[in-house]
Amino acid sequence: MRSDDRLLQACPRALVKSGAAALAFGLGILAAAWSTGAGARAAPDGASAHARGPRFESLKADHVPLRNGPGREFPISWVLSRAGLPVEVLREVEGWRQVRDADGTTGWVPASLLSARRTALVLAPKSKPAQGELQAFALRGAASDAAPVKGLVETGRVLLIAQCDGAWCQVASENLKGHIDQRHLWGVYPGERVR
Numbered sequence: 001m002r003s004d005d006r007l008l009q010a011c012p013r014a015l016v017k018s019g020a021a022a023l024a025f026g027l028g029i030l031a032a033a034w035s036t037g038a039g040a041r042a043a044p045d046g047a048s049a050h051a052r053g054p055r056f057e058s059l060k061a062d063h064v065p066l067r068n069g070p071g072r073e074f075p076i077s078w079v080l081s082r083a084g085l086p087v088e089v090l091r092e093v094e095g096w097r098q099v100r101d102a103d104g105t106t107g108w109v110p111a112s113l114l115s116a117r118r119t120a121l122v123l124a125p126k127s128k129p130a131q132g133e134l135q136a137f138a139l140r141g142a143a144s145d146a147a148p149v150k151g152l153v154e155t156g157r158v159l160l161i162a163q164c165d166g167a168w169c170q171v172a173s174e175n176l177k178g179h180i181d182q183r184h185l186w187g188v189y190p191g192e193r194v195r
Contacts, residue, residue, distance in 0.1 A: 056187050057097075058119040059085045066107025070096035077107050084158045086119045086187030102186040118161040118194055120169065120187030122153050122180075139178035143168035150178040161187070164194040 062083045067074040070093040080087070080101060087099040090106065097114055100106045102121050125135055136152035143165060153159065159171035159180070168179045169188060182188060 055089050056086050057089055057114045058117050059083055060113050060115045064109055064113050070108045078105055084119050120159050120161055120185035122155050122157045123186050124155045137184045143179045151176045164188050166191045166193050
């Protein structure tokens with residue numbers, strides 16, 4: 001038998017083996033995509049696939065309608081009216097995000113109205129302040145209760161987060177920068193580190 005004939009007889013077996021390997025590889029990719037729900041497509045809006053779970057983002061606009069479902073055909077149930085306000089993203093559906101605000105109000109907004117820029121809302125003190133007492137927290141020069149106070153940030157103020165170490169956050173508000181105890185903020189999870 002000539003070498004050309006042996007090559008022709010070997011080719012079908014080689015093609016079957018490589019075809020089976022390619023099929024197994026392809027099925028493995030499909031199974032992985034199906035189990036994660038992410039598919040083979042990239043995450044929308046430049047988000048990475050691992051960042052698709054619950055997380056905090058902020059509003060891009062001063063007028064963000066919350067809808068009862070993921071689409072413009074759903075009625076508006078509430079309007080958030082403060083650019084930079086932190087919201088927790090709970091779910092994602094084709095360009096829409098289900099969000100929750102600090103008061104617990106939930107609704108759906110277009111992803112284009114949200115920013116990955118991290119902000120936080122200064123929470124009200126846990127104990128009721130005396131009448132006339134300012135509801136504010138110290139903004140300190142370092143991440144410590146012993147650090148000098150650089151200023152006060154009142155309840156309801158929105159702060160831009162630079163970073164958090166799990167206990168303290170370095171924040172900015174207008175012309176004031178400093179550190180605040182992470183427990184006084186809504187827009188960052190307890191113990192969360194932000195870089």
